[in-house]
Amino acid sequence: MFKKLLALGAVVVVAGAGMVGCSGGAASSGGDKPFKVIAFTQGYGTPVGKSTTDDFVEQAKGLGWDVTLYTNESYDPLNNDVAAAISQGADAVFAAFPDPRQVSPIVRAAKDADIPIFSVDGGVEPNPDFAIDVTTNQQQIADDTVGALDKAMGGLKGKNVMIIGYDPHIGIMTRSHMAEDLLTAAGAKIAGGEIKQILQPGSSQEDSLKFVADYLQANPQGLDGVWVGFDHAALGAVQAINEAGRNDIYVTGVDAIGAAIEQIEKNGPFYATVVQPFDKVLGEVVTAMQAYAKDGTRPSENFVAVDVTLVDRTNAATTTPTDAK
């Protein structure tokens, strides 16, 4: 008897675990059918991904739309679920941070159903698969952060800079390679010869901590700055520098999460980060969707790159962190 209860409990727990990834959508009201949107993201596990997606769902419901959200860490099941949902009938698709290289089943399904895909941060170039993609200006991000490093280190020429990136994320990949180009063109030396890759986003802080700590072991005088593709990892680099007792090596990140801004305010190694105004980005996308919902107008521009803001010691105190609640 006890055993059976436990077994039932175990099944409930497992079922509950299985449901963590999904969430239901708003119920549709009777009468004239509401605008049905299928939303999906693979990046729900990241702070920015989660907050942007949640924002969209909130706004969409506020507009009276029928939204169903699909999230999954892995593109394969995500593609299946979304494609299936599209074929069952929808008016539009909202994609948050999609990797344009991995969503072809969804693109195909949307094409077959003749419905547009509206994307937030879906790549760094214009993409005919999306009706519109609004993203942040990666080039500007690279320029601004490299510029900040320039200021911090007192120049770029001859400086040793480590670049830490994460190629599986298309945005990070783009800007880290842009930064590499900028730095090399300015005469800086890339520490280690190539961009250091984080293995898993979950352990990014620890991984970069190890990279920098080990590198400093081997080359105590061989590092002037660290350019990191995202704040989470940048924090690890900062910690390694602090633990080594150095105050002459500078770090830049991207995303402007609370922990990063706090570090910048300490006037320590963390020199700058970038606010990617995803609220603005989202705003643009929702506006475009509203237009389409009203009378089927497709967006005039296919690709919009929104400007970003650099956050450094001058404005850290007044900047709201992107993951603040």
Place this chain on the structure above:
Amino acid sequence: MTDVAQSATAYALEGVDVVKSFEGVRALQGVNLQVRAGEIHALLGENGAGKSTLIKVLTGLYTADGGRIEMGGEPVEFAGVRAAHRAGIVALYQELSIIPTISVAENILLGDETPHRGLFIDRRALLRRAGEQLARLNQRIPLGKLAGHLSPVQQTMVAVARALATDARVLILDEPTASLTDVEIRDLFTVLRALREDGVAIVYVSHRLEEVFELCDRLTIMRNGRTITTRDIDDITVDEVISTMVGRKADELFPDRGTATSTVTLAVSGLSGRRVTDISFEAHAGEVLGIGGLAGAGRSEVMRILSGAQKRSAGEILLDGVALTRPGVGPALAAGIALVPEERRTQGVMVGAPIQDNIALANLGSVSRGGWVSRARIAELARRSLSDLQIKARSPRQPVGQLSGGNQQKVVLAKMLARSPRVLLMDEPTRGIDVGTKAEIYRLIRQLAATGTTVILVSSELPELIGVSDRILIMHEGRLTADVPAATADDESLLSYCYGRVA
């Protein structure tokens, strides 16, 4: 597949002065064995006499260091087991090499024998040829059934069928009846006799002398790596065989009775569980109580329920008047009931672990203080056990798996005896053990009883049951059919109780 010509003087299989050494130890010191085609030839000897080594040399697992092997008068040399198979010699061991997770047909035609077209298995040919082999043995076993689901005798039959599928002309069987019931043994014998008519030469290794005398035509007795004698069965008696094997007069295999008292130690009433219905009996201090019955009668289950290893669905167990209520082996052991389980290697000992750790496992309390283990006490316990029970081992740290079956059983015994139990339960304690060690164990049992311990043992060998016990219980299909004194018991009536007649 050579066609062995049978001349008047040539044997199907002959080993001449076979010598085999391992790192300075001479396991075989010049063994002679002659087996004719169409005969069943028994190979007898205590454990350590060299029987297994001889078989392994004959079947190509080992290469002899001296002497020669001939088949049909032609000398042969095997580079390995497959070469021996191709020449027609196959051995079936006690631990059968049946693969439980594949079907009967696939087991019969294993490996090279599997019929195939190119890369793919020819299923129809597989079923047909496997069926043919089984038909030769007059066995109706479903070909598609998973071998693991078969009964022990069916598994033995499948192993025999596999041997025949390789066109074996010499079949060596090592303790084939160890886990078979009497009825199943009859079946096996019928098959073996049929094979004998067919001209197959069968070497039959077994400790069960009644079987040997019933089935075999001739026998060879080994001792200490040598052939002592080869005789016709009709020409020798059981006692002679025993004394030749042991090298001494083997009277008094069983010690005298006479230690039972009238004090009741164990009172069982209305005991029921899986395969057991309403068992009630009493056992006394100093008494050896034997439990007999056919396989499946529920004897082991009674043992397991008494020792806490199996759940009790009804009934009461009183030990010295105190009821045993908490489930599990731990509480039963603590109360004073210890079990030497049926399967040595899978239930009795950790084969990879040292002797002393095995003994310590059921005695953690006495070899430790406050949860901290004392190596010294473990070593001391092991030393005492090794000497008390005369366990033959290199050292207390030797892994148990390296000991002979008899010595392994003694380790299990030592483990439980170290607890000084009130009641010692033993399930088939001498199965697969040589005669010499059996006698030692019988002596130990009687010595134990003399100290006031109650010993209850399950055995499938009626002579053993009668010889060792003071009283005998017989079970049939989960119930008790008889409770009789051993002194006046006879094989026939006991057997009838086994088959259901109620005393």
Place this chain on the structure above:
Amino acid sequence: MPETQTLSTAMTPQERTPIAQLLWQGGTVLALVVLIVFFTIVRPDVFPSFTNVRNIFEQVAILTIIAAAQTLVMVVGDFDLSVGTNATLSGAIATALMISGTPVPLAILVALAAGALVGAVNGILVAYVKLSAFVATLATMTTVGGLAYIVTNGTTLYGMPEEFFWIGQERLFGIPMPVVFAFLIAAVVWVVLRFTTFGRRLYAVGGNAEVARLSGVNVRRARLLAFTFAGLGSAVGGVVLVSRLGSASSASANNYMLLAIAAVFLGMTILKSGQANLGGTLVGVGIIGVLSNGLNILGVNTYVQQVLTGLIIIAAVTLSALKSRDA
């Protein structure tokens, strides 16, 4: 061939050159030694220096704690796939509590209790509901991982009080605290496994649960306790980790599970019995740590590092499989 020879039971020793014998005996330990020697030769100015050695110890401290936890479970013959996410969750719980004002000691206690609770759930599922350890801990791993996301709200929690950081960032006579904790936990697990009756019972259950049961060991209780302590150990690792990093993210320790299992497997190759053992686990952890640090110093690409780590594990395990087959 001499005809008369007394039967002796003495065994002549194996004929092998001493070097071959050494290789056979400790393939895994040898791998560690070879790695250390290799990196010392390649970067003698950096690799063997005191600060770098301290560096390595610090980098593997948390892995050591979690691998010690995993060792307990693998001694009884099971797996625990949830050690990583459990550590993450515990760290997240502690952090979340501290940020919202709970006193540090209480927050830590709650986190440890949570870890132990997860371990107990694993233990109940495996020992009493009789699920396979793989399935049960896979389920808890997923559940706990999801809980960690919820507790951290998908982001990185930071802003713990200053007094919390001594656990992960202070030094005791020059030794980083995480290393001290790792040493303590490893010592406790080692002592328990080797010298207590509880440890014997665990090994017995892992060796042959049925024999253990019939010898009076309460197998179910032993398994439950092994998993519970493993959960507790994972929680300790998680708390030390967030103290070290100064932040708790939604997946900070999840990676550790595979590495911990790898370390324990490497360690199992050292014993003849092939059973899990703490000394071996430490060697395994050492191999992983030395490899990672050495390759970083050499500037080897992280993907290549992964491949190499996997290859070394395969090599060590194969060497020892050959050894046991030969025995």
